[in-house]
Amino acid sequence: MGDVLAIAEQGDGEIRPVANEVVTVAAAVAEGLGGTAHALLLGGAGVGEKAGDLGSFGAEVVRVGEDPALEGYVPETYAAVIAEVVSSHGYSAVLFAATAIGKDLAPRVAALIDAPLASDVTHLETDGGRLVGIRPIYGGKAMARVGFEASPAILSLRPNAFGTNGYRGDGRIELFTAAIPHGVRTRIVDFQAAQGGSVDVSEASVIVSGGRGMKGPEHWSLLEDLQSALGPGTALGASRAVVDAGWRPHGEQVGQTGKTVAPRLYFAVGISGAIQHLAGMRTSQTIVAINKDPAAPIFAVADYGIVGDAFEVLPRLTAEIAALREVG
Amino acid sequence: MILDVIVCVKRVPDTETRVRFSYGATVIEPEGVKYIVSPYDEFALEAALRTSEAGEGGRVTVMTLGPEDSQETLRASLAAGADAAVLVRVQGAVTMDGLATAKVLAAELETRDEQLVLFGVKAGDYDQQQVGPMVAALLGRPCASNVTGFEVGESVIRCVRDVEGGSEVVELDLPAVVTLTKGAFELRYASLKGIMAAKKKPLEIKDADLPDGRLTVERLDYPPERAEGRIVGEGVEAVPELVRILRDEANVL
Numbered sequence: 175m176g177d178v179l180a181i182a183e184q185g186d187g188e189i190r191p192v193a194n195e196v197v198t199v200a201a202a203v204a205e206g207l208g209g210t211a212h213a214l215l216l217g218g219a220g221v222g223e224k225a226g227d228l229g230s231f232g233a234e235v236v237r238v239g240e241d242p243a244l245e246g247y248v249p250e251t252y253a254a255v256i257a258e259v260v261s262s263h264g265y266s267a268v269l270f271a272a273t274a275i276g277k278d279l280a281p282r283v284a285a286l287i288d289a290p291l292a293s294d295v296t297h298l299e300t301d302g303g304r305l306v307g308i309r310p311i312y313g314g315k316a317m318a319r320v321g322f323e324a325s326p327a328i329l330s331l332r333p334n335a336f337g338t339n340g341y342r343g344d345g346r347i348e349l350f351t352a353a354i355p356h357g358v359r360t361r362i363v364d365f366q367a368a369q370g371g372s373v374d375v376s377e378a379s380v381i382v383s384g385g386r387g388m389k390g391p392e393h394w395s396l397l398e399d400l401q402s403a404l405g406p407g408t409a410l411g412a413s414r415a416v417v418d419a420g421w422r423p424h425g426e427q428v429g430q431t432g433k434t435v436a437p438r439l440y441f442a443v444g445i446s447g448a449i450q451h452l453a454g455m456r457t458s459q460t461i462v463a464i465n466k467d468p469a470a471p472i473f474a475v476a477d478y479g480i481v482g483d484a485f486e487v488l489p490r491l492t493a494e495i496a497a498l499r500e501v502g
Numbered sequence: 503m504i505l506d507v508i509v510c511v512k513r514v515p516d517t518e519t520r521v522r523f524s525y526g527a528t529v530i531e532p533e534g535v536k537y538i539v540s541p542y543d544e545f546a547l548e549a550a551l552r553t554s555e556a557g558e559g560g561r562v563t564v565m566t567l568g569p570e571d572s573q574e575t576l577r578a579s580l581a582a583g584a585d586a587a588v589l590v591r592v593q594g595a596v597t598m599d600g601l602a603t604a605k606v607l608a609a610e611l612e613t614r615d616e617q618l619v620l621f622g623v624k625a626g627d628y629d630q631q632q633v634g635p636m637v638a639a640l641l642g643r644p645c646a647s648n649v650t651g652f653e654v655g656e657s658v659i660r661c662v663r664d665v666e667g668g669s670e671v672v673e674l675d676l677p678a679v680v681t682l683t684k685g686a687f688e689l690r691y692a693s694l695k696g697i698m699a700a701k702k703k704p705l706e707i708k709d710a711d712l713p714d715g716r717l718t719v720e721r722l723d724y725p726p727e728r729a730e731g732r733i734v735g736e737g738v739e740a741v742p743e744l745v746r747i748l749r750d751e752a753n754v755l
Contacts, residue, residue, distance in 0.1 A: 249635075250644060274665045278647045281600065281632035285639035290599050290717035293630045310725070311598075311628050315521045316530065317723045318598065318628075323716040359644040359675035363660070367668040374666035380754075417684070424650070424684040425664050430517050430626070431541050431684065439754040450517050456725055460752045462744070468733070475728050477752065478744055482737035490741040498745060498755060 176209025179265045179326075181256060182228055182236075183275055184217050187245075189224050192271040192377060194231045196331055198338045199298060200269050201232025206300025207266050210234040213345070214259055216252060218245030222349060229345020231338060236345040239352035246362055247275050253282035254355040261287055265326045267305055272330035273377060284328045291328040292320050294434065296335040296457060305329075313430025314453035333377045335436045335457065368425065375409040375426055380439045383411030383428055383455070387444020387465060387484055391421035396488040397443060403496040404439075411435070411455075413445045429454035444484045447472030464488070505560040505654055505676075507550040508616040509584070510607060510634075511543035512596075513568055513575040514627040528719040529595065539575050542622025544689035545682040550620055551583045552687070553654060561585045563616065567606055567712075568596055573705065580700035581692035587705040597715030598628045604636035606710050611641060616677070618659065623648050623681040634681035644674040650685025 180200035182193035193213075200211040213233035215225050222238035229236055237259060243251055260268055260283065268283070270276035272294040284291035296317075297308040305327050311318050375381055382404065384397045394410075401408045412422040414429050428435055430450035440458035445451060447463075447470055455461070456475050463476035464487050473479045480487055515521065516536040523530045539547070550562045564579040565588040566572045576587035590610055596603060611619060621634035631647075638645030646652075646661040650669070653660045659678055663670045664685075674680075692700070734744045749755045 249647075253639065274648065277631050278635060281604075281635040282639040282645070284601055284632070285604060285636040288601070290601055290715075291630070291632055292598075292717055293632055306720070308723075309629075311722075312515070312519075312521050312530070313517065313626070313629065314725060315519075316523065317725055318719045319721045319723065320598065321718050321720050323714075323718055359678075360646070361673045362670060363673050364671035365665075365668055366671075377666065427684070434629075439748070439752075449520070453725075456728065460748070460754045461728075461731070462748070463731075473731060473733065476731045477728070478747060479731060479733045480735060480737070480740045480744055481733055482740065486738045487741060490738045491745070494741055494745045495755065498749060 176204065176207035177263065177265050178204040178207065178209060178211050178267045178269065179260060180211060180213045180233060181268065181270045181276070182213045182215045183271055183273060184215060184221060187217055187221050189215070189227060192273060192333045193228065194338045195333065195336050196269050196271050197228050197231040197233050199331055199336050201342060203267060203298060203300055203305065207303060207305070209266060212237060214256065216244045216255060216352065218242055222347060225347050226345065229343060230341050232342040233345045236347045238347060238349050240349065241352050241354055243354045244352060248358060248360055248362060249278055249282060250358045250360050251355060252279055253286060255352045256283050257286035258353055260326060267327045267329065270330040272332050274374070276330045280328055280330045289326050289328050290322055290324050293330045294332050295329050296332045296436065298329065298331070310434060312453070313450060314434055314456060332434070332436055334379060334438070373407055373409045375411045375428060376433045376435055378407060378409030379437050380404050380408040381411045381428070381435060381437045382408060382441045382443065383413065383445060384416060384443050385413035385445030386415045388416070393485070396485065400441065400488060400492045400495070403492045403499065405499060413451050414448070442472050442476065443488065445472055446470045447475065503654065503656060504558045505553060505618055506616045507553055507560060507618045507620060508563045508565055508611070508614065509543065509546045509550045509620045511547065511564055511566050511575060511579060512540045512625045513537050513566065513572045514540045514625055517541060517626055523722045527722055530722070537575070539578055540622050540626040542624055542626070542682060545684060545687040546620040546622050547579055547582060547584065548687035548689040549652070549682055557654065563588060565590065565610070567592060567603055576705055577700050578692070580703045580705070581697040582689060583696060586703060589705065589707045590710050591707050592710055592712040594712070596712065598630065598719055599715035599717040600630045600632040601636055602713045602715050604633045604640060606712055607633070608637045608640035610708065611637065618676065619679045621679070621681045623683045634679055638679035643677050643679050645679040646672050646674055647681040648683045649680050650683060652680060
């Protein structure tokens with residue numbers, strides 16, 4: 175068969191950028207397996223209007239299930255609908271994004287269709303018609319090369335670890351009627367947006383992280399200023415020490431007991447670089463460290479460093495970057 | 503309302519461990535590794551203990567799937583306050599295939615009466631983040647993952663989940679499965695009295711066969727070394743040069 179299904183995530187009816195990345199990978203992998211890439215988009219009425227974009231990233235078929243019950247993410251409902259689509263077509267592989275939703279959803283689908291799941295994969299290839307993935311374990315201290323002894327293989331892909339391709343073609347959009355399960359025992363009651371922007375640290379393309387060197391939560395405005403100068407797509411991160419001290423919420427923690435991230439650009443400010451923090455951010459594309467201590471371990475993984483006082487360096491850095499962005 | 507809770511825990515290497523393995527190996531070398539209860543499972547245990555304290559003395563049981571050695575993990579949980587423990591003993595290593603583990607745990611849970619099953623959101627070794635929701639799907643029970651706090655009501659549980667861009671409140675009908683992340687549940691220290699009492703608490707051992715893992719590790723590698731970085735300069739004077747490099751050389755601005 176060899177067909178690969180990409181599960182496309184949407185939020186408020188908009189296809190999330192990470193969906194394009196998952197489709198891009200699905201197209202590449204399907205080629206190696208001798209099949210084609212499909213995408214699956216679930217949502218409320220009208221969600222399919224945006225589905226054409228998924229085709230341009232390599233999905234030959236975009237299956238769209240529109241139903242009021244699919245407007246927001248309800249785990250039991252989504253899992254049942256996806257399991258049904260996967261079983262009825264017979265895919266070789268099913269790819270999710272390793273986002274909050276993907277990490278919640280993929281295991282349920284895997285259990286429903288009795289297929290093995292590799293989570294948070296950072297590299298995926300085909301080797302003689304079989305899938306081989308690489309995923310960090312022990313919080314990134316080791317990389318495991320994994321294979322699958324069953325079909326379909328289920329995988330979730332770490333956001334930003336793969337990138338997207340440009341235009342590949344137009345996908346064929348197929349609307350289908352999703353079989354909504356009865357007796358769902360999960361009710362979403364409320365959602366409260368976090369302060370400081372909506373981009374999550376695990377999905378951000380740029381991260382500004384602060385550590386104990388920031389000396390207290392009252393100084394975080396310096397990091398927030400840099401965050402806004404860097405523009406949308408930038409998230410705040412934090413070291414474990416800072417979260418344990420109660421300065422910042424755990425949702426921002428980067429490291430083995432927090433989030434593992436792979437942004438395009440990572441600023442580590444006042445972070446010394448404990449092994450468990452380094453494990454969580456070392457796959458970032460470019461790392462910049464600002465620290466008073468020239469012997470801090472963070473400088474060993476940083477591409478560029480400034481030895482200095484964060485309170486002096488940050489305002490200047492914010493001003494320079496803001497000026498650069500204004501010029502364009 | 504009296505609510506019995508069962509917490510599934512895993513024995514994993516201490517998060518401060520420097521992992522080592524030889525070329526071509528599929529598992530790390532066990533020498534010198536200190537084992538602990540996976541940190542997220544500790545949050546789950548604390549959540550269970552507080553639920554029991556807030557309710558009317560519901561029983562807290564800890565369960566683990568693993569080899570004989572996992573008994574020490576269970577004793578540590580008993581010392582912190584759990585009432586009873588179950589070791590689902592398997593021969594050989596627990597693999598990365600979470601579904602194999604989930605099947606054995608689900609089969610065991612099916613035979614028990616607890617209305618609430620708690621897990622840590624992920625294990626500190628393989629970071630798969632999958633066993634809790636898999637068990638829920640296998641048992642046909644609702645599940646909330648990545649939960650920072652919850653409140654038990656009459657036959658429902660209301661959970662606060664950490665999700666992208668904020669937090670979500672979700673209500674599940676009991677019986678239910680909940681996976682915990684770091685929130686308000688820092689595990690209490692075991693008192694000397696607790697440690698002594700733990701020795702007398704019931705620890706049941708049940709043998710089970712772990713299905714063959716269908717997600718197989720072919721090889722472990724160390725993460726790629728990063729190229730030698732450079733110190734651009736000292737203090738605020740180095741900022742313009744850093745910005746120039748980020749724009750012109752690294753192309754990230």
